[in-house]
Amino acid sequence: VDDVVTVLITGAAGQIGYALAPMVCAGAATGPGKKIALKLLDVEFASEALRGVKMEIMDCAFDACVSVDVFTDCEKACEGVDVAIMVGGFPRKQGMERKDVLGKNVAIYKQQASALASKAKKDVKIVVVANPANTNAKILAKFAPSIPRGNVTCMTRLDHNRALAQLGERSGKATIEVKNAIIWGNHSSTQYPDVNHATIEGKPAREVIGNDAYLDGDFVDVVRARGAAIIEARKLSSALSAASSVCDHVYDWIHGTKEGEWTSMGVISDGSYGVPEGLVYSFPVTCTGGKWQIVQGLSIDERSRKLMDESAKELTEEFELAEQCLAESA
């Protein structure tokens, strides 16, 4: 049936999964009028916890949720999927090197790429959340060449929303009055939250805030380090805000961004703004008709250029390291 959307959540027994599954079943990702067939995947080790999540989703008796199925087999989980939300990943444990975590995760995304390519719907929309999100998405795209390039994205919407929230708080305005911030680059500490084109109640954000030193300094640091601040406070990483931002990402992709507004998404670079082609890089995008387009023609000052290039450089190196890890484990 056309109005049933099959949504896969991987890593569904984890923290984000627990917050995300009910939001998806309430229609936050796909919008009103759609029914949801929910598929939840996790590893064998987490299968009991996953079963518990399924029981809770059933007990929510969501109007829109027509089915909820759990899987530990990725191929079965990917069958017939319209929207794949890739949250599953290997966490960084104490004493692990960055390369070890990266290697484990890109190996997962290489394997899941094949499952998605062979079993999901041909026009499956994919959003990678699990870190390193941009590089996982690039690996996924590489090993799923039959999936259209535009269908593989990674989530930087949480960073985007964090930027809006900071600007709202600083200006004393509601977050909804803040538009068109941009996250450029990697979902990492080199990301560049750019306010040069942002507006607050329709006026340039720099004018409204009137403090460039803050906007070029603390603002950038706070957005970049927000994840760490949440861990510090909660003793757990952000899950609720990550889940909510995934829904925003998918919703806007399907239903379109509002007239005159854009959002930030990690997408495969076509060389726009001098970002090396093929990198999964966060850009300002608008969405229409279920497709995204990179916003063109924005002026980029010297400071922005430098910050954008730094993040691109990190992504190039991260991808090289990922390929090295895959070669070593082959």
Ligand code: NAI
């Ligand atoms: P978590 O550790 O609570 O959950 C991850 C789940 O993935 C676990 O249940 C684990 O068993 C599962 N998993 C591991 N390997 C798998 C595989 N091969 N297939 C399916 N599932 C698998 O972690 P949490 O807090 O839910 O975060 C998930 C990921 O999202 C992490 O990588 C985290 O760094 C990332 N993240 C990304 C954000 C973004 O803005 N892009 C924001 C917040 C978190």
